[in-house]
Amino acid sequence: MVVAAAASGALLFYLIGLPLYGGLFLAGFVAMLVAAFVIDRRGARRIEVEPVILPDLALVGSALGFSSDPAAMTQADGSLKSINPAYKVRFGQQAPLDLGKGKQATKAIQSLRESAVRDGESSMADIPLTGGPANVQVARAGANGDLLLWRFVGAAPPDLLAVAAKRVSGATGDRLAAAGVLAALVDGNGRLIAANGLFTERALTGPLTLNEVPPFPEVIETSSEGAVRLVAEGPEGRPLRLISIPLEPAGEGGAATMLLFDWEEGPSLATSTNVQVLLEMLPIGLALVDRDGRFLMMNKAFRVAGGLPTDEMPSYPGDLVVKEDKAAVADAVRRNARGPSMSGDLPVRLAHQPGEPVALTVAGLRGLGDAAVLLLLKDNSEEAKLKRQIAQATKMQAVGQLAGGVAHDFNNILTAIIGHCDLMLMRHTPGDTDYDDIQQIKSNSNRAAGLTRQLLAFSRQQTLRPQLLQLPDVVSEVSHLLKRLLGETVQLVVKHGRDLGPVRADPGQLEQVIVNLAVNARDAMMSKGGGALTIQTYAVRADQVADLGSEILPIADYSALSISDTGTGIPASILSKVFEPFFTTKEVGKGTGLGLSTVYGIVKQSGGYIFADSKVGEGTRFTIYLPVHHVEAEKSSGRRPAKAAAENELWGTGTILLVEDEPMVRTVAERALTRHGYKVLTANNGEEALEIIDRGDEIALLISDVVMPLMDGPTMVRQARKTRPDLPILFMSGYAEEQLRKSIDIANVAFLPKPFSVQELAEAVRKALSDN
Structure with missing residues (x-):
């Protein structure tokens, strides 16, 4: 076809009278054919290569x-x-x-x-x-x-021989050489695998290589006195002690690390300079003891942990511990020195630090001359301190949870007692024979309610409820409790100044501050057989603050409270730490280290300041400054007294659903609300309350306890809000409001803490209805 096309072109040019062009066309076409043939042949050679089926x-x-x-x-x-x-x-x-x-x-x-x-x-x-x-x-x-x-x-198991060879010829071998120890690694056939620089220098004529290295038995020879010598050093070479440390368990290769020590004149290898240098290299406290229970040597870390001077070594391990632990230490050393080789930890108290128990490891030794027992002692004072703090915090948290639960149950009981007292007082007037008795019951119940607040404060579950109060009144309320706490040997002296301004603080928390400081003062005076505790209140005017010389106390009017004792005092070195959490100067088990930190927190939360001043042997004085709260006088323009207006406003109408699992609380609340004009529906639990709501009755307010069996209050309220989204809610509980609000994610709810009186319940109901 190609030849035909070329001939046709040449014939065409010839017929039209252009033979020259016909010849040129034919020649050019032939050249193109040749070039195409060459290119085609080259490409064919590349393509004709067989594909690789089996890879190289x-x-x-x-x-x-x-x-x-x-x-x-x-x-x-x-x-x-x-x-x-x-x-x-x-x-x-x-x-x-x-x-x-x-x-x-x-x-x-x-x-x-x-x-x-x-x-x-x-x-x-x-x-x-x-x-x-x-x-x-x-x-x-x-x-x-x-x-x-x-x-x-997957990680391959380490080659123990290779790892050991790297260590012997590396940094570990260099450290051994610095201690004068020759180290060599020998395989199961006695062939030298690696050695440190000191061994190579003394035992070999050149660097250790895999070629032409003599077997280890040919490098050493045994001398007459039982020591070994290096063949390279000849008969006059220094005698050496040989210790073989197997690299693998018996029967699995026989490789071992050979340690060679210079033979020193003396009864034991344990007292040699090489061993002493090796022990000093270790970061843990080690000591060697002979069969008679005497120290042979100890390293620096052991001296530091045992509280020993650098130039002193006691005779027996029992000299390190307190008198009560000497017998146990001596017995453990004797058993490990003469009995079978074993090891174990022994809790002891060191003589220089008897309040910090430590673990003394006692292990039996064999084959190290006179050294029969190895002692290991670690300086773990910081670790022990941290463990005690964690244990103390955990204990305080558990006790706090218990105290919170006890306070909750007491609040339910006190709610019933106070409520029934209020209901009985409505039927009696001053002058009746029973009126004073009922008032006394209510007064004692209120005092018990104060104790439950202290339990909640102890468990850190108390919400501060500040109110206007006078410091002398707070001191008077807590004085009867202080007299019982201080005992017969401590005299309580109370002094009050004049013109004290009112302060805004939580009375229960402020009482707790006074109690904590008084108890600490009592403990400080017990070692002296007793003393006097003086509580004083006085006014500090703004122009007197500058005279105090304090850079912390702002210029303002204050009501001050000072508590001073005649105890042993606090050293100046630790006076600045007394408000730190977990810091205490009392013996282990007798102080939590939280008392003064709690006092500091309450005072600061109340907007006040506290300072400590002490002299050793004379006593300590804590001074609290609370800012005076200025109240503007109310204008009386013919307005009715607030109390009368409040009583008239407590009456109301409407249906209230009361949900409470405690029958005594439910009964008193139902009677109190009924007497104030409300219609009350009651339910024992959340499920029963939901059934009442599903009936479709008109309900103006839902009052519910928070913690109940089967279904708690918040769960019940969430279900009720699905059908009645605008239903007002009033929660009541013996737990603190602040703690509950953190766990209750429900909007537009009011809260009434237990215990409460009939009037407080009526006021809370009226407020909840008016807010909605």
Whole structure:
């Protein structure tokens, strides 16, 4: 076809009378044909190369070498074709099918091969292999899919011999050489594997290499006195002691690290300079004791932990501990020195630090000359202090939870008592024979309510409810309690100044401050057989603040409260730490370290300031400054008294649903609300309350306890709000409002703390209705 096309072109040019152009056309066409033929032949040679069906194994080996995990290429039947260096180090020349350690592992590998051939890939974790367990992955490869790529993922067990050789010839060997110790690593055949610089310098003629290295038995020779000598140093060489430290358990290779010490004149290797230098290198306290229980030597860390001077060594281990622990230490040393070799920890109290128990490890030694017992002592004072603080905090948290629960139950009981007293007072007037008795019951109940507030304050569950009060009134309320707490040997002296301004604080918390400071003062005076506790209140005007010389106290009017004792006093070195949490000067188990930190927190939360002043041997004085709260006088323009107006406003109408699981509280609340004009529906629990709500009755207010069995108050309210989203809610509980509001994520709810009086309940109901 090509020739025909060329001839046709040439004939065409010839017929039209242009033979020259016809010849040129034919010649050019032939040249093009030749060039095309050459190019076509070159391209054909490239295309004619057979595709690689079986990869170049050298290329595959190079590619596998980039993997840090052992990898191999095999035929589909498992016959090995190529491996990478990691595979060779771990498994040698074994085929993957031969790596299983046991019948089950071999069966698992065969199953992996079959699955990979069938499905293209397969994997299995933790297969026990000869080189240790590994995760095995197998994938089909090759142009025809007749090859398998194996990958073994998992850390290989360390080569103990290689690790030991690196340490002996590295930094560890250098440290041993600095201590004058020759170190060498010998395999099971007695061949030298590695050595430190000192061994190479003294025992070998040149650097240690794998070629032409004499066996270890040929490097040393035994002398007549039982020591060994280096052959390189000749008969006049220094005698050495040889200690062999097996690298592996018996029967598994026999490799060992050989340590050679200079032979020193003396009864024991334990007293040699080399051993002393080695012990000083260790960061833990170690000491060696002979069979008679006497110290042979100890390192610096042991001296520091035991509180010993650097130039002093006691005779016996019992000299380190308190008198009560001497017998136990002596007995433990004697048993480990003469009995079978064993070890154990012994809790002791050191003589220089009797309040900090420590663990003394006692271990028996054999084969180290006169050294029969090894003692290990660690300076763990900071660790022990932290553990005590954590244990104390955990204990305080548990006790706080218990105190909060007890306060909650007492608040329910006191609510019933106070409520019934109020109901009885409505039927009696002053002058009746029972009126004073009822008032006395209510007064005592209110005092009991104050104790429950203190329990909540102790458990850190008290919400501060500040009110205007006078410091002398607070001191008078707490004086009867202080007289019982102080005992017969401590005299209580109370002094009040004049013109004290009112302060705004929580009376219960302020009473707790006074009690804590008084108890601390009592404890400080007990060691002196008693003393006097003076509580004084006085006014501090703004122009007097500058005279106090305090840079912390702002210029303002204050009502001050000072509590001073005649106790032992507080040293100046620790006076600045007394308000820190967990800091206490009392003995272990007698002080929590939270009393003064609680006092500080309450005073600061009340907007006040507290200062401590003390002299050793004379006593301590704590002074609290609370800012005076100025109240503007109310204008009386013919307005009715507030109390009369409040009583008239407490009456109301409407239906109230009361939900309370405590019958005594439910009864008194129902009677109180009924007497104030409300219609009351009662329910024992949340489920019963929801049934009443589902009836469709008109309910103006829902009053509910928070903690109830079966269904608690918040859960019940959430269900009720689904059908009545605008229903007013009033929660009542013996727990603190602040703690409950953190756990109750319900909007537009009011709160009434227990215990409450009939009037307080009526006021809370009226406020909840008016706010909605």
